[in-house]
Amino acid sequence: MDIKYDEPLYVHELSLQTVRVLGQGAFGSVSLKAHPGLGLYAKKTSSIRLKENLKKELRIMLYFRNHPRIVQVSSDHLHLGILLKDCYIYMEYASEGSLDEVISSFGGKPLPEHVIGRTTRMILQGLEALHEHGYVHCDLKPENILLFPSTSLGDPWDAKLADFGLSKEPNTYHVLKSAGTNMYMPPEVSEDPEGLVGPALDIWSLGCVVFEMFGGKSTQMEVGVSYVWKLEQEISPVAIDFLRQCHKWHPWNRASATELLNHPFIMQRVPLRVPLLIPSPTKIQYLERPLFTPRVRGPLPTPIGPRKRQQEAATMGKEAQGSVVKDKSKVEQNDVDSEELFMYELCNSC
Incomplete structure (x- = not known):
């Protein structure tokens, strides 16, 4: 792929x-570097044995150069x-920290809903760009999700996607066991x-992030089965429906x-507010994570079936999107189980 730059990097x-x-x-580690005339940089360093992961991360960021x-x-x-x-590679410095630091600073309390909606919109804009070009973040x-000073009135920060070491690139073979946390x-x-x-993997993960911004907690339903998220406070109907769209059991x-x-939770408008005051975190960390994490495996209580969006699957067509279930009744039961599980997530602590 030939990459053209507006100016040399x-x-x-x-x-x-x-x-x-x-x-x-x-x-690995991330350190803050300063240049007398050019400002601040974040230097990400990894062991030489993880060179291919870091090369992939660099490759993806170069492909999306200038994307906000x-x-x-x-x-x-x-x-x-x-x-x-x-x-190692050099990246722009996220002076506002990470979304994880902001969530931690609220001590388990939810962020204001209008802030959650605006932050989620920015995350979705990054995911849309990745998915349209055949990429999946996977973690x-x-x-x-790194935060930068806001460039628009009414937003407390600008959010950007980071850490593409585990991401799937177009026309590559990438299995679920290689993904995320x-x-x-x-x-x-x-x-x-x-x-x-x-x-669909990123969409589920997005739902988890939104749950966490609302003060949600994750629990493991049983050994070897995926985590579910629960809320301890009420949220708006549009937010509930948004989470439901992210956490459909069938991918x-x-x-x-x-x-x-285009969901109402993202599109809703709110009056301009006083800038959000973020409590000072007790400990600041930046991109501290292993590039590979252990995975819990085990059977699901419901089967995995075919996608109902035939048009979307047809356009992606170059690689298989999942297994096919011949028994349609199982797929229908899958949707029922998904809805029951989602309501369990929202109401378990009520």
């Missing part, structure tokens, strides 16, 4: 000074450490870990990112 490494470590985990909902890179190539033990969660993964991961990844019954962008 560069980082003057010799002039960079380390400000502080933003996050550190078992599989995708974190941008500051250099167009992967850098190798002096002793070839590690590798959508609050830690991987357990508590944000959909039920089909437990049912068929060798199944193919599709956009192909879930709404697409484009459909969700």
